[in-house]
Amino acid sequence: MKERLSRRTLLRGAAGLGIGLPLLEAMMPRSASADTPLAPRRIMFVFQANGDQTKRRFIDTGETSFTFDEFLAPLEPYRKDLLLLNRLDRRYNKLPSNERADGHQQGGASLAPWKSGEGAFPIGGADQSIGYVTGPSADHEIGDRVLKDNPGVSTRHLVFRVNTRENNIWNVSSHAGPVGQQNPVNPETDPYNAYTALFAGNTSDPVAVAALAKRIAMKQSALDNAVAEIGSLRAKLGAADQQRLDQHTQALRDIERSLLAVGGGAACAPMPFSTPKLNVFDDDQHEELGQLFFKVSAWAFACDRTRSINFNWSGNTSNRVYKKLGMTDGHHDISHISDDEAFAKVRVIHKHLWEQSVTLHELLKATPDGTGGTLWDNTLVVHWNELGQGDVHSENDALVVFAGGAGGHFKMGRLLDFQNKASFADMLVSCFHYMGFEDVMSFGDPLLNTGGPLPNLKA
């Protein structure tokens, strides 16, 4: 807290006295700056939808001798940096029937393994409408903890989704909580916006710097005013409204931190995207849009703007038509069919998405970290899906793929079969431990955990 206030005081001085922002940057404490040589650990969740075909994931399932079947084949070049966690159980059918929806909704909220509330959608609950899950997701919680420990990091987490515009109980994977509250985090769907929000302040042009200082002063003044007004309103309102206002205050604090986050060390070299802009809701451009989000993600890590990212190739239940792959029906529609022809299509779609996802691996490998290595060395990519297999909406049989150097935390190069005896939430506990939060022994509803982090993962 003290840190934040002192930085703000400096900024006000800068606006008034005309001190350039680059000087400010040098004065700001940044955990990624040259005097802190240890690279921070980062985590990025990468989601693809509708389940796959469980028996076609692997040909050989040996712990180190594993071989990929067709749709996972794009992962082969990365095998020494992979930890394949097969057959995790999400366990949400252990929840009472009024506290969970179907596999797409509850499975799509796997990063937030809490029971569902009520009141948002008339499909699911046995005798009441079902709501959003009632607690935070791992990307949010990890980001929150990172912020508390690292005043130099500006952004709690980034939540990105390709194409899908609507935000409903089916397609939102990030949740802010707190526990007991429905509070979905609607994702950024525009990579251009994401870029601007993070990096608009990165300029060395003196005219731009002066203009920026003026704009920041204006925004700072408005944010201070709004926070003060919220404070006085809050006292007069009921508990539910107070929670809403607290969230608003937190959002204003988040923006304030972003306003002040400029520069970011030698490894921080974001490049504005070339025009013309893509249509962000055009399914036929999902690959290109995903690449843009990956670039923003890599820069956000390299500049230490955030250490937690939740990226989604689509919403859950995605019905994108993969026309370039020769498909005529939507992905979700195809995934509900159990015949060979449909499974062949499911495999083609998943192979395509894995081919797209591994471009993130390449980008992380190619982006310097500022500590001599690359982002890949100190990042954990967590690939996941809302279902095991689509046609049966399976809550178990989840495949999670850990990828990256992950700071040497995990013993990579292995396939582990959990036989549905450990849970998806246990896997999230392992993610907290990787990020340095080893006090976390359970995450989410107790019914969805089996106890502690997944066994046998660490190096």
Next chain:
Amino acid sequence: MSNAEYRNTMTDLLGDSPATQALVASATRSFPSETESLGFRNNADYLGVSTLVAQGYVDAAEQFLDAIAANQTFLSCTPSAGAEMDCARTFIQNFGKRAFRRPLTADEATQYAAIFDKALKAYDFDTAVRTTAFAFLQSPKFLYRVEFGAAPAGSAMRPSQYEMANRLSYLFWQSMPDQSLFDAAESNQLSTPAQIEEQARRMLRSTKASRLLEYFDEWLGTDTLPTTFTRDATLYPNLDPNLVPLLQQETRAFVTSVLSRPEGNLSDLFTAPYTYANADLAKHYGLTGATGSDFVKIDAPGRAGVLTQGMMLARDKATRTSIVRRGLKVRLDVLCELVPAPPPDVNLTLDTTNTASLTQRERLEQHRTTASCAGCHDLMDPVGVVFEGFDAVGRARSADEQGAAVDTTSTIAHTKDANGDVANPAQLGAMLAKSEEVRSCYVTKSFRFFYGRDADPADACSLAQLSQSFKGKAYSLSELLIALTQTDAFLYLPVQSSGSP
């Protein structure tokens, strides 16, 4: 505020014009879509200001500052050297009243004058105007509708005059009050139910009332068509490239016509054997009677109001109609029923090898012989098959995708009072239109959208008042809107005051 409310409010604040509308549309283009709840995107419980939303408000407001600084309604004076704050205070009163949708308190005027003064000293008058306007636009008093109420009326609390002006304007216009409402509030003319009804009728006649069509867009789901409508070009060749906007305009024009007639009622909504089309849409449907680009009323034999409009039928799949989705839409949003989720680990396939030669209807019938499937599919499928006489882009047809003659006869069951045999959509529509379950559903949907929240147990009386009024006015859609201003929920505050963003 919902995104629609924000856009409308900014448009009216800056002065409605095509240029303003374009500016607001551009500045708010990247606002994230709101969290959906019970079919609507304006439920205050789900409209929290997250970081992304707050960032959107910051970025958008910057783009309005030129227009605000150039607007003489706000800046009605010229600053004179050394006495800039005199003019500043005029600006703060003018702009602040419109931004907060009520006069500023003395403390607020002082507070914003301090913001102005500080920016004036650091920069210049123009920057101070912008800085102050920007602060107003980030204020919770602009972004939320906060109500504290006036003096207690018996055991309940009434909204203040300005709060009532806001309740009315956000109900009918999804936006801030106009000058007439401000004047009425100023002169205490928003006190009695009769005064409020008089304003309501004036507002419903205004062109701004077209903004309440957002209700129908969200209720019927026409708003999501641009991102959900995909059709296989081989099976559906030569579709009009503008089909989605045409379908959206069809429903808007149709609903507008029903609302514009005092007697336009629920029965028209579900049974009308006519629709609205322009030449392009009529051509798509294979109907006649429309020649220009304007939407006009045309005969549509065999159709049944919104139930058979293209936007309703367009929730199908890329390659075929979806009996299940069509039935589900009616179950959820016309009957307000709950549909349980498929049981865990159920085999959902319809396309097994031994049924490949069957029609979709036949395959679903077979599907329903499995008890675990029948539980839900008995709710959806018998409703959905009634629409099989229309293809996946809303055109009348006599044969289905496999060439089999369509069969639209069905027996509707598991409703409270709309069970029975129907032969076609017109008969289904007639049955729905006289169902108490459907009427009650329509009232509930209207309550949710126009009050921006779900009904809670304390609203039982208001819902009963609405149902009573609806019946008393022969289920007139426009009269129900008026009735929404006469309930306890509208005329009084709950015991605990609340703010709605």
